[in-house]
Amino acid sequence: MLIIALLLWGVPASAREILVVVSQRATMYEQALKGFRASCPADIRVVVLADYADPDLGRVIREERPRLTVTIGDGALQAVRRAHQKPGIALMTLGLRNQDATQSGISGVGLFAPPEEYLASFRRLGVKRIGVIYDPSRTGWYVKQARAQARQYGVELVLREAVNPRQTINLLTQFRGNVDGLWLLPDASTLTMESLEAFFLFSQAHSVPVVSFTSNHLRLGALLVVEADPVEMGKQGGEMAQQILKGGRSDLATRTPRKVSVRVNEAVARRLGFHSELSATLVK
Numbered sequence: 001m002l003i004i005a006l007l008l009w010g011v012p013a014s015a016r017e018i019l020v021v022v023s024q025r026a027t028m029y030e031q032a033l034k035g036f037r038a039s040c041p042a043d044i045r046v047v048v049l050a051d052y053a054d055p056d057l058g059r060v061i062r063e064e065r066p067r068l069t070v071t072i073g074d075g076a077l078q079a080v081r082r083a084h085q086k087p088g089i090a091l092m093t094l095g096l097r098n099q100d101a102t103q104s105g106i107s108g109v110g111l112f113a114p115p116e117e118y119l120a121s122f123r124r125l126g127v128k129r130i131g132v133i134y135d136p137s138r139t140g141w142y143v144k145q146a147r148a149q150a151r152q153y154g155v156e157l158v159l160r161e162a163v164n165p166r167q168t169i170n171l172l173t174q175f176r177g178n179v180d181g182l183w184l185l186p187d188a189s190t191l192t193m194e195s196l197e198a199f200f201l202f203s204q205a206h207s208v209p210v211v212s213f214t215s216n217h218l219r220l221g222a223l224l225v226v227e228a229d230p231v232e233m234g235k236q237g238g239e240m241a242q243q244i245l246k247g248g249r250s251d252l253a254t255r256t257p258r259k260v261s262v263r264v265n266e267a268v269a270r271r272l273g274f275h276s277e278l279s280a281t282l283v284k
Contacts (some may be wrong), residue, residue, distance in 0.1 A: 008109075018241060019066035021057065023073025023082055024050035028230045032072050032092050032143045034233045038221035040241045045052040049079055058083035068244055070237065070239060078107070088244060092230065094138075094186055107253065109236045111186055111213070113260045118183060119153040121262060125182035125209065125223075125274070133160045133168050135189035142185065157183075165195040172202050184212040184222075196220060209272055218265045223272065228257035262266025 020036070021031050037044065044063055049055055061069065063173050068088040071077040080087045090108035104118035122130055128151075134143050145160065150157050158179050162168040168190040175182070182199060184191065198230055200221035203210045217225060236255060 005139050016043070016045050016066040017245060018068045018070055019061060019064050020044055020046045020070045020072065021076040022048045022071075023075030023079075024048065026073075027091060030219050031230040032234035032237070035236075036072075036091070036229035036238040036241070037234075038069070038231075039235040039238030042245060043242065049075060052241060054239050055079075056140050058085070058094060061085050068241055070241060072234075087242055089237050091233055094188060100251040104135060108238065109240075109255050109257060109273045110235045111228060112142055112256060113226050113228050114256050115142065115149055116153070116280065117260050117262075119146065119149055119155060120225060120228060121211060122155050122181055122183070123153045125181065125211075127155065127209065129156050129158055129179045130181045130183050131158045131160070131175040131179035131208075132185065133162050133171055134185055135163055135188050136161055137163075139185050139187045165190060165192040166197045169198045172198055175202070175208075180208060182208055182210045184210060184217065185240075186213050207272055209268070209274075215263055218263060221268060223268045223274070224262060224264045227263065229259040229261060231255050231257040233257050 018040070020033065021116045022033065031059065044098070045062060045066070047055070049057075063082060069080060069085060070089045070091065071080050071093065072091045074093045076091075077087060077090050085168075087106050090106045092111065093108075094111060130140075130147075132143065134140065136143075147157055147159075160171040160174060162171055173197075176231045182200065182203060196217070197220075199210060202208065203221055210221065212216070212222040212225045213225055213227060215225050217244065236258060240255075
Protein backbone atom coordinates (compact mmCIF):
# COMPACT_ATOMS: atom_id res chain seq x y z
CA MET A 1 0.00 0.00 0.00
CA LEU A 2 2.83 2.40 0.88
CA ILE A 3 4.62 1.72 -2.42
CA ILE A 4 1.42 2.37 -4.38
CA ALA A 5 0.84 5.60 -2.50
CA LEU A 6 4.38 6.77 -3.19
CA LEU A 7 4.02 6.02 -6.88
CA LEU A 8 0.74 7.91 -7.06
CA TRP A 9 1.61 10.94 -5.05
CA GLY A 10 5.39 11.17 -4.81
CA VAL A 11 7.30 12.59 -1.87
CA PRO A 12 8.13 16.28 -2.04
CA ALA A 13 11.58 17.50 -1.11
CA SER A 14 10.16 20.34 0.94
CA ALA A 15 6.82 21.57 2.25
CA ARG A 16 4.33 22.71 -0.36
CA GLU A 17 2.82 26.19 -0.05
CA ILE A 18 -0.69 25.15 -1.11
CA LEU A 19 -2.40 21.81 -1.65
CA VAL A 20 -5.59 22.15 -3.70
CA VAL A 21 -8.00 19.21 -3.43
CA VAL A 22 -10.64 19.11 -6.19
CA SER A 23 -13.70 16.85 -6.11
CA GLN A 24 -13.73 15.90 -9.79
CA ARG A 25 -12.92 17.13 -13.27
CA ALA A 26 -15.84 19.44 -13.97
CA THR A 27 -15.90 22.66 -15.97
CA MET A 28 -16.96 24.90 -13.08
CA TYR A 29 -14.25 23.45 -10.81
CA GLU A 30 -11.62 23.91 -13.50
CA GLN A 31 -12.73 27.51 -13.93
CA ALA A 32 -12.50 28.11 -10.18
CA LEU A 33 -8.99 26.61 -10.15
CA LYS A 34 -8.01 28.82 -13.09
CA GLY A 35 -9.15 31.89 -11.20
CA PHE A 36 -7.35 30.74 -8.06
CA ARG A 37 -4.05 30.27 -9.91
CA ALA A 38 -4.42 33.68 -11.59
CA SER A 39 -4.63 35.54 -8.30
CA CYS A 40 -2.31 33.34 -6.22
CA PRO A 41 1.03 32.62 -7.95
CA ALA A 42 2.21 30.26 -5.21
CA ASP A 43 3.72 26.75 -5.24
CA ILE A 44 0.53 24.72 -5.76
CA ARG A 45 -0.07 20.95 -5.91
CA VAL A 46 -3.47 19.87 -7.26
CA VAL A 47 -5.09 16.54 -6.37
CA VAL A 48 -8.31 15.55 -8.20
CA LEU A 49 -10.04 12.94 -6.04
CA ALA A 50 -12.00 11.39 -8.90
CA ASP A 51 -8.73 10.38 -10.59
CA TYR A 52 -8.01 7.79 -7.90
CA ALA A 53 -10.03 4.80 -6.73
CA ASP A 54 -9.21 5.23 -3.04
CA PRO A 55 -6.86 8.14 -2.36
CA ASP A 56 -5.18 8.20 1.04
CA LEU A 57 -5.69 11.92 1.47
CA GLY A 58 -4.40 11.98 5.02
CA ARG A 59 -1.07 10.56 3.85
CA VAL A 60 -0.91 13.05 0.98
CA ILE A 61 -1.39 15.98 3.34
CA ARG A 62 1.20 14.65 5.77
CA GLU A 63 3.73 14.14 2.96
CA GLU A 64 3.08 17.45 1.22
CA ARG A 65 3.03 19.39 4.51
CA PRO A 66 1.24 22.34 2.85
CA ARG A 67 1.07 25.68 4.57
CA LEU A 68 -2.52 25.90 3.35
CA THR A 69 -5.11 23.37 2.12
CA VAL A 70 -7.77 24.55 -0.32
CA THR A 71 -10.81 22.52 -1.39
CA ILE A 72 -12.93 22.92 -4.52
CA GLY A 73 -16.31 21.16 -4.42
CA ASP A 74 -18.33 19.47 -1.68
CA GLY A 75 -16.64 16.10 -2.15
CA ALA A 76 -13.21 17.63 -1.63
CA LEU A 77 -14.30 19.43 1.53
CA GLN A 78 -15.80 16.26 2.97
CA ALA A 79 -12.70 14.22 2.09
CA VAL A 80 -10.36 16.66 3.83
CA ARG A 81 -12.57 16.64 6.89
CA ARG A 82 -12.63 12.82 6.91
CA ALA A 83 -8.83 12.94 6.87
CA HIS A 84 -9.10 14.93 10.10
CA GLN A 85 -7.63 17.99 8.48
CA LYS A 86 -8.97 21.52 8.55
CA PRO A 87 -9.12 23.19 5.15
CA GLY A 88 -7.96 26.77 5.18
CA ILE A 89 -10.19 27.83 2.29
CA ALA A 90 -13.17 26.11 0.65
CA LEU A 91 -14.61 27.02 -2.75
CA MET A 92 -17.61 25.85 -4.80
CA THR A 93 -19.33 24.11 -1.90
CA LEU A 94 -22.67 24.19 -0.13
CA GLY A 95 -20.78 23.50 3.10
CA LEU A 96 -20.09 27.20 3.62
CA ARG A 97 -22.33 29.70 5.30
CA ASN A 98 -22.07 33.45 5.27
CA GLN A 99 -20.76 33.71 8.80
CA ASP A 100 -17.44 33.99 10.58
CA ALA A 101 -14.99 31.19 9.94
CA THR A 102 -14.57 30.84 13.69
CA GLN A 103 -18.19 29.62 13.81
CA SER A 104 -18.23 27.42 10.71
CA GLY A 105 -14.69 26.06 11.10
CA ILE A 106 -13.66 27.06 7.55
CA SER A 107 -13.44 30.17 5.43
CA GLY A 108 -13.75 30.73 1.72
CA VAL A 109 -16.28 31.85 -0.86
CA GLY A 110 -19.80 30.44 -0.67
CA LEU A 111 -22.00 29.45 -3.61
CA PHE A 112 -24.84 31.67 -2.48
CA ALA A 113 -25.21 34.86 -4.49
CA PRO A 114 -26.37 37.80 -2.36
CA PRO A 115 -30.18 37.63 -1.82
CA GLU A 116 -30.65 41.11 -3.29
CA GLU A 117 -29.52 39.80 -6.70
CA TYR A 118 -32.53 37.46 -6.76
CA LEU A 119 -34.96 39.91 -5.19
CA ALA A 120 -34.08 42.54 -7.78
CA SER A 121 -34.76 40.04 -10.56
CA PHE A 122 -38.15 39.13 -9.07
CA ARG A 123 -39.03 42.82 -8.88
CA ARG A 124 -38.13 43.32 -12.56
CA LEU A 125 -40.30 40.32 -13.43
CA GLY A 126 -43.22 41.83 -11.53
CA VAL A 127 -43.41 38.80 -9.23
CA LYS A 128 -44.80 39.78 -5.82
CA ARG A 129 -45.31 36.49 -3.92
CA ILE A 130 -42.33 34.16 -4.02
CA GLY A 131 -42.58 30.54 -2.89
CA VAL A 132 -39.48 29.19 -1.11
CA ILE A 133 -39.04 25.70 0.36
CA TYR A 134 -35.96 25.32 2.54
CA ASP A 135 -34.35 23.33 5.32
CA PRO A 136 -33.77 25.68 8.30
CA SER A 137 -30.66 23.77 9.36
CA ARG A 138 -29.05 24.25 5.93
CA THR A 139 -30.33 27.48 4.42
CA GLY A 140 -32.22 29.12 7.28
CA TRP A 141 -29.42 31.70 7.67
CA TYR A 142 -29.81 32.70 4.02
CA VAL A 143 -33.61 32.87 4.14
CA LYS A 144 -33.31 35.12 7.19
CA GLN A 145 -31.22 37.55 5.15
CA ALA A 146 -33.68 37.42 2.25
CA ARG A 147 -36.67 38.07 4.53
CA ALA A 148 -34.95 41.11 6.01
CA GLN A 149 -34.52 42.60 2.52
CA ALA A 150 -37.73 41.47 0.81
CA ARG A 151 -39.89 44.44 1.79
CA GLN A 152 -37.57 47.02 0.24
CA TYR A 153 -37.90 45.16 -3.06
CA GLY A 154 -41.68 45.08 -2.81
CA VAL A 155 -41.96 41.29 -2.63
CA GLU A 156 -43.26 38.78 -0.11
CA LEU A 157 -41.60 35.45 0.65
CA VAL A 158 -44.07 32.60 1.16
CA LEU A 159 -41.95 30.18 3.18
CA ARG A 160 -42.31 26.46 3.82
CA GLU A 161 -39.86 24.33 5.79
CA ALA A 162 -38.81 20.84 4.68
CA VAL A 163 -36.14 18.39 5.78
CA ASN A 164 -36.29 15.95 2.84
CA PRO A 165 -37.27 15.91 -0.87
CA ARG A 166 -40.50 13.97 -0.32
CA GLN A 167 -41.73 16.60 2.12
CA THR A 168 -40.74 19.24 -0.42
CA ILE A 169 -42.94 17.67 -3.10
CA ASN A 170 -45.92 17.54 -0.73
CA LEU A 171 -45.46 21.17 0.31
CA LEU A 172 -45.60 22.37 -3.29
CA THR A 173 -49.37 21.86 -3.30
CA GLN A 174 -49.67 24.61 -0.67
CA PHE A 175 -48.34 27.13 -3.17
CA ARG A 176 -51.24 26.60 -5.58
CA GLY A 177 -52.91 30.00 -5.99
CA ASN A 178 -50.72 31.54 -3.28
CA VAL A 179 -47.53 32.40 -5.18
CA ASP A 180 -46.66 33.85 -8.58
CA GLY A 181 -43.01 32.76 -8.56
CA LEU A 182 -40.75 30.03 -7.19
CA TRP A 183 -37.22 30.53 -5.86
CA LEU A 184 -34.94 27.48 -5.79
CA LEU A 185 -32.14 27.58 -3.22
CA PRO A 186 -29.00 25.38 -3.33
CA ASP A 187 -30.34 23.23 -0.48
CA ALA A 188 -29.40 19.54 -0.51
CA SER A 189 -32.34 18.63 1.75
CA THR A 190 -34.98 19.91 -0.65
CA LEU A 191 -33.52 19.41 -4.13
CA THR A 192 -33.13 16.07 -5.89
CA MET A 193 -33.94 15.16 -9.47
CA GLU A 194 -37.37 13.99 -8.30
CA SER A 195 -38.20 17.19 -6.44
CA LEU A 196 -36.77 19.32 -9.25
CA GLU A 197 -39.15 17.62 -11.65
CA ALA A 198 -42.00 18.44 -9.28
CA PHE A 199 -41.02 22.12 -9.18
CA PHE A 200 -40.96 22.41 -12.96
CA LEU A 201 -44.19 20.47 -13.42
CA PHE A 202 -45.81 22.89 -10.96
CA SER A 203 -44.36 25.78 -12.97
CA GLN A 204 -45.86 24.48 -16.21
CA ALA A 205 -49.22 23.58 -14.72
CA HIS A 206 -49.75 26.93 -12.99
CA SER A 207 -47.73 29.28 -15.25
CA VAL A 208 -45.44 30.19 -12.37
CA PRO A 209 -41.83 31.17 -13.24
CA VAL A 210 -38.91 29.44 -11.52
CA VAL A 211 -35.79 31.40 -10.61
CA SER A 212 -32.76 29.28 -9.73
CA PHE A 213 -29.05 29.37 -8.92
CA THR A 214 -27.53 27.29 -11.73
CA SER A 215 -27.69 27.43 -15.52
CA ASN A 216 -28.20 23.64 -15.50
CA HIS A 217 -31.81 24.35 -14.54
CA LEU A 218 -32.52 26.44 -17.64
CA ARG A 219 -32.88 23.33 -19.78
CA LEU A 220 -35.27 21.88 -17.18
CA GLY A 221 -37.60 24.86 -17.40
CA ALA A 222 -36.29 27.67 -15.19
CA LEU A 223 -37.16 31.14 -16.45
CA LEU A 224 -33.89 32.64 -15.25
CA VAL A 225 -30.89 31.89 -13.09
CA VAL A 226 -28.64 34.06 -10.98
CA GLU A 227 -25.31 32.24 -11.08
CA ALA A 228 -22.04 32.94 -9.32
CA ASP A 229 -19.01 33.32 -11.61
CA PRO A 230 -16.64 30.39 -10.82
CA VAL A 231 -13.52 32.12 -12.20
CA GLU A 232 -14.16 35.16 -10.03
CA MET A 233 -14.84 32.92 -7.03
CA GLY A 234 -11.47 31.29 -7.61
CA LYS A 235 -9.82 34.71 -7.75
CA GLN A 236 -11.45 35.66 -4.46
CA GLY A 237 -10.13 32.46 -2.91
CA GLY A 238 -6.68 33.14 -4.31
CA GLU A 239 -6.64 36.60 -2.77
CA MET A 240 -7.60 35.12 0.60
CA ALA A 241 -4.84 32.53 0.25
CA GLN A 242 -2.29 35.25 -0.51
CA GLN A 243 -3.34 37.09 2.63
CA ILE A 244 -2.89 33.95 4.74
CA LEU A 245 0.49 33.09 3.22
CA LYS A 246 1.72 36.61 3.90
CA GLY A 247 0.97 36.16 7.58
CA GLY A 248 -2.54 37.56 7.64
CA ARG A 249 -5.39 36.14 9.66
CA SER A 250 -6.29 32.54 8.82
CA ASP A 251 -9.81 32.88 10.29
CA LEU A 252 -11.13 35.09 7.50
CA ALA A 253 -14.89 35.46 7.29
CA THR A 254 -16.75 33.55 4.60
CA ARG A 255 -17.46 35.76 1.59
CA THR A 256 -20.27 35.87 -0.93
CA PRO A 257 -19.46 35.79 -4.67
CA ARG A 258 -18.66 39.29 -5.86
CA LYS A 259 -19.68 38.65 -9.46
CA VAL A 260 -22.84 36.96 -10.72
CA SER A 261 -24.51 36.59 -14.09
CA VAL A 262 -28.20 36.46 -14.98
CA ARG A 263 -29.32 34.15 -17.76
CA VAL A 264 -32.82 33.85 -19.24
CA ASN A 265 -34.60 30.95 -20.93
CA GLU A 266 -36.29 32.81 -23.79
CA ALA A 267 -38.57 29.88 -24.70
CA VAL A 268 -39.95 29.75 -21.15
CA ALA A 269 -40.31 33.55 -21.13
CA ARG A 270 -42.48 33.40 -24.26
CA ARG A 271 -44.56 30.54 -22.88
CA LEU A 272 -45.21 32.41 -19.64
CA GLY A 273 -46.09 35.61 -21.49
CA PHE A 274 -43.14 37.80 -20.55
CA HIS A 275 -42.22 40.56 -23.00
CA SER A 276 -39.63 39.96 -25.66
CA GLU A 277 -37.18 42.47 -24.12
CA LEU A 278 -36.92 40.40 -20.93
CA SER A 279 -33.26 39.47 -21.43
CA ALA A 280 -32.21 43.06 -22.04
CA THR A 281 -34.07 44.08 -18.89
CA LEU A 282 -32.66 41.42 -16.61
CA VAL A 283 -29.22 40.51 -17.90
CA LYS A 284 -26.43 42.74 -16.64
